[in-house]
Amino acid sequence: MTETAVQKMTAEQAAAYVLGKKPLFILDVRNESDFSNWKIEGETIEIINIPYFDLLDDIAPALNRIPEDQEVLVVCAKEGSSVMVAEQLAEEGKTNVRYLEGGMKTWSEYLEPVKVADLSGGGELYQFVRIGKGCLSYMVISEGEAAVIDSNRMIVPYERMLEQKGAKLIHAIDTHLHADHISGGRALAEKHGGMYHLPPKDAGEVTFDYVPLQEGQDLYVGKEKIHIQPIYSPGHTIGSTSFVIDGRFLLSGDILFVESIGRPDLAGLAEDWVGDLRETLYSRFKQLPDELIVLPAHFGKVSELGEGGLVSARLGLLYEQNPGLNMADEEQFRRTVTEQLPPQPNAYQEIRQTNMGKLTPDEEQQREMEMGPNRCAVHDR
Incomplete structure (x- = not known):
């Protein structure tokens, strides 16, 4: 077989098709x-x-199903197989075929920065969409200072933004001890001299130093112009902590999503935590202003992606439309969030152990641990 050169498509380019709805x-x-x-x-x-x-x-089974007038992308796990298939298709005269560089491995790791808003003190708020994994993280920037919330382990995109904006990392914050992905918060803080914050009730087994997050404690970015106010909101984990930023945005962690609510079972304590989850969603958050814009730590479906990829919704609208916020019967709620759950995330126990500092997997092991969807929600799929 004669080799035929085929073009690659990067994860960033593939994301542009999804987010641009092409x-x-x-x-x-x-x-x-x-x-x-x-x-x-x-x-x-x-x-x-x-x-x-x-x-x-025989390439015919694929050849017969590929459209003539459309861009075609061949995808595999790590790239090799997709290159070979794309080359075979090219040999058969398909000129509109490319392969995904790095395969699903790189798709899982790509972060798309999306500007959420300018803040009242002159700062900016960005959401980083990990489109292939469903993870959402955030950066607050003001007057040369920055905070990163719920960082992924791939810290280079945040570093690029810090450099682009001329900002110094002051705070790296995790809203809870994550079970679906490996946090990059501690690595960011250590590398850039910032403080790493974690809810103390989630940190009982961690092996490293951290700054405890406390309810009612304001954190500041840029001469006290932007207040990141933690709100204790247990249920997904016992220490889950949300944030109100600039009086306008509720960073809800894995407690509340746009189309679903957080699951309480990833530490094996669903029956113990279901009451906390209901209290947070049906009481604590209910007391917050309806006009707050909810910015969650994950999304479960592409239907949650808005303009440019931004995942957000007004809190009052979620109380009207989100199924997880509209179960008046407490027993129905308990059954739903303890019995009707999707499969648990890939390697979630090992990920929790890594985020505690008890395991130190190498880069390839970390990639393998994170492969697959996040599955942090009750109504995920």
Whole structure:
């Protein structure tokens, strides 16, 4: 077989199709179980799955299903198989075919920075959308200082933003001890001389020093112009802490999402924490202003992505439309959040141990631990 050069598509370019709602046809050549568990999704994305091993002897099954007049992207786990399939398609005359550079591995790690708003004190708020994993993290910037909230382990995108804005990291904050992804908060703080904050009730087993988050304690970014006020909001974990920023934005962590609510079972204490979850959602958050804009730590479905990829919703609207906020019967709520749950995140116990400092996996091990969807929500899929 003569090698035919094919073009690659980066994760950033693929994200532009999803976020820009541009048509893209995807041929995913991973095995069926991996595909059904997790795939690239979008309103304008058409995707089919034909395992690579089914195409080794004959490319025809793929050739017959690929459109003539549309961009085509071949995807596999780490790149190699997709290159070979794309080359075969090119040899058959398909000129509109590319492969995903780095495969689903790089798709899982790409972060798209989206500006949320200018803040009243002259600062800015950004959301970093980890589109392939459903993780959302945040940066507050004001007068040369910055805070990062719920950082992913890939800290380079935050460092780029710090450099671009000429800002120094002051605070790295985790709203809770994460179970679906490895936090980059401590690494950011150590590298840039900032303080790493963690809720003390989630930090009982951590092996490192941290600054405890306390309810009613204001953290400042830039000469006290932006107040990051923690609000104790247990339920997803016993220490979960949310933030009101600039009096306008509620960073809800993994307690409240746009189309769902947080699950209470990832530490094995669902029955113990379900009451806390209901108290937070049906009492504590209910007392907050309806006009607050909710900015969660995750999204579960591409339908939650708004303009430019921003994931947000007005709190009052969520109390009208979010199913998790509209279960008047307490027993129904208890059954829903303890019995009707999606599968648990990949390697979530090992991820929790890593975030406690008890495990130190290498880079490739961390990638493998995080592969797949986040599954932090009750009504996830």
